[in-house]
Amino acid sequence: MEYKSKVVACDVPNFLMEFSFCPYSSVYSLLPMFLLPWLWPDCIFYLTSGGRRFLRNCNYVHNVADDIINKRRQLLQKEGPPKSLHLDFLDILLMARDEDGHPMTTHEIRNEVDTFMFAGHDTTGAAVNWILYNLAKHPEYQVKVQAEIDTVLQGRDSDDVLWSDLPNLHTLQLCMKEALRLYPPVPFIQRVLTQPIEIDGKAIPPGTLITIAIINLHRNSLVWEDPDEFRPERFLPENLKNKDMYSFVPFSAGPRNCLGQNFALNEAKVLISRILHRYTIELAPDAPAVQRSATVILKTDHGLWVRLKRR
Numbered sequence: 001m002e003y004k005s006k007v008v009a010c011d012v013p014n015f016l017m018e019f020s021f022c023p024y025s026s027v028y029s030l031l032p033m034f035l036l037p038w039l040w041p042d043c044i045f046y047l048t049s050g051g052r053r054f055l056r057n058c059n060y061v062h063n064v065a066d067d068i069i070n071k072r073r074q075l076l077q078k079e080g081p082p083k084s085l086h087l088d089f090l091d092i093l094l095m096a097r098d099e100d101g102h103p104m105t106t107h108e109i110r111n112e113v114d115t116f117m118f119a120g121h122d123t124t125g126a127a128v129n130w131i132l133y134n135l136a137k138h139p140e141y142q143v144k145v146q147a148e149i150d151t152v153l154q155g156r157d158s159d160d161v162l163w164s165d166l167p168n169l170h171t172l173q174l175c176m177k178e179a180l181r182l183y184p185p186v187p188f189i190q191r192v193l194t195q196p197i198e199i200d201g202k203a204i205p206p207g208t209l210i211t212i213a214i215i216n217l218h219r220n221s222l223v224w225e226d227p228d229e230f231r232p233e234r235f236l237p238e239n240l241k242n243k244d245m246y247s248f249v250p251f252s253a254g255p256r257n258c259l260g261q262n263f264a265l266n267e268a269k270v271l272i273s274r275i276l277h278r279y280t281i282e283l284a285p286d287a288p289a290v291q292r293s294a295t296v297i298l299k300t301d302h303g304l305w306v307r308l309k310r311r
């Protein structure tokens with residue numbers, strides 16, 4: 001499959017961010033906001049109780065971020081740039097200057113912080129959950145992953161996972177990719193076409209908002225053999241030789257793909273190897289059936305229930 005569309009940035013209206021259900025009528029309460037087009041204009045949406053709750057929640061998050069930014073700015077003014085070798089993200093933003101020497105405003109910095117918090121937190125959390133769940137469901141792979149972690153750590157403590165260990169966790173990497181294929185934390189993305197394209201004989205005009213269902217692509221039997229099976233070996237280099245590079249896109253693809261991809265994979269590797277070095281994970285026998293719920297992030301309706309046994 002080839003992506004022929006050019007990608008453009010598209011502003012997401014606020015109503016799409018309100019994923020809770022419309023609270024004020026028995027009929028509406030069953031419908032997600034995007035099925036209620038008359039509430040799409042912000043000025044109308046903000047008059048509803050859902051809209052007011054949305055504004056309240058936004059204010060709360062913005063105040064938390066503003067508070068952190070202001071405290072750090074004051075610290076920078078008082079003590080000067082940090083002496084540590086690596087500056088953190090907030091320091092970099094606070095110290096950035098444009099061509100005229102102007103710093104970023106708190107509002108500009110907050111927008112960046114919000115993007116990274118939203119893009120980097122729930123996504124990685126969901127990924128780690130789904131990976132651990134799959135390893136619990138497939139103990140034959142969990143054992144291999146644990147043996148690999150034990151070898152790589154060479155008797156060191158679980159807290160001592162080093163940067164240099166990460167490329168050696170090959171089996172873990174295969175299992176992580178397979179879990180991200182079956183359960184991509186971002187199941188859908190959207191793009192506005194800037195050029196007409198044709199897919200299977202159907203012409204789609206520019207300006208059309210299209211949804212790319214990553215989860216369906218990953219489970220398409222034309223793309224992956226036995227797509228619902230957990231088979232990490234699919235990602236061995238020899239098995240990927242004839243695979244289209246767009247068959248597996250949990251981090252999207254093209255110029256607007258995920259900026260935090262490597263960070264997320266490394267973060268997940270550290271976390272999972274520390275957990276599996278100490279514990280074996282089993283599915284909880286009395287857990288409710290896993291019901292995938294595909295909102296912005298792929299979650300479950302009743303959680304993923306596992307048991308940890310100290311090794």
Ligand code: HEM
Pocket residue numbers: 115116119120121123124127184185186189190250251252255256257258259260261263264265
């Ligand atoms: C397993 C974890 C993650 C997954 C599955 C994931 C997935 C994605 C996907 C699919 C997109 C494209 C969204 C779209 O086009 O609509 C994206 C964009 C983005 N991600 Fe991630 N992400 C993850 C972790 C992170 C982390 C840890 C960070 C930051 C530290 C991050 C930062 C971003 C940013 C800034 C963008 C927007 C890039 C742009 O529009 O140019 N992500 N991510």
